[in-house]
Amino acid sequence: MSGPRARTDEVELGGTRWRVHDLALACCALEYAAASVRLQSARAGADDSDVARHFDLLPAGPEQADVLVVSGTVTDAMAPAVLAVWDRLGRPRYVLSFGSCANSGGPYWDSYCVTKGVDQLVPVDVYVPGCPPRPEALLAGLAQLRRQVAGVPA
Numbered sequence: 682m683s684g685p686r687a688r689t690d691e692v693e694l695g696g697t698r699w700r701v702h703d704l705a706l707a708c709c710a711l712e713y714a715a716a717s718v719r720l721q722s723a724r725a726g727a728d729d730s731d732v733a734r735h736f737d738l739l740p741a742g743p744e745q746a747d748v749l750v751v752s753g754t755v756t757d758a759m760a761p762a763v764l765a766v767w768d769r770l771g772r773p774r775y776v777l778s779f780g781s782c783a784n785s786g787g788p789y790w791d792s793y794c795v796t797k798g799v800d801q802l803v804p805v806d807v808y809v810p811g812c813p814p815r816p817e818a819l820l821a822g823l824a825q826l827r828r829q830v831a832g833v834p835a
């Protein structure tokens with residue numbers, strides 16, 4: 682069986698470049714992908730949304746990333762893969778939990794095989810609510826993380 686799908690993007694927020702690695706575990710990953718794909722539309726002149734102007738897909742892995750986005754349901758079976766990606770991240774490293782499943786187990790919170798939040802495995806800096814959150818919510822969460830890191834009050 683293959684591991685989780687993953688991708689790395691560069692995101693520009695307030696003049697700061699962030700490298701973001703998405704650990705795509707379930708349907709929330711489609712919202713992440715939608716945010717990233719809009720960039721390609723923007724480059725083709727078909728879209729000029731806020732999200733589109735900020736994302737850039739990189740041929741890079743977690744070693745080059747500043748932020749790990751966990752998008753989707755974390756199962757107990759997948760926990761070792763999450764920890765392995767976490768170990769490979771650059772330093773300093775931050776985690777954004779994207780969607781209800783990653784935040785708390787979501788609709789599957791009482792399942793015997795679902796981890797009740799990725800924060801049971803790794804420290805989370807920002808939680809983005811929703812089932813699923815919209816692509817714009819990803820950008821808002823990353824902007825919140827940038828403010829936190831910069832010490833700017835919310």
Ligand code: SF4
Pocket residue numbers: 707708709710752753754780781782783787788811812813814
């Ligand atoms: S929060 Fe909802 S949309 Fe996201 S992975 Fe869970 S079930 Fe799917």
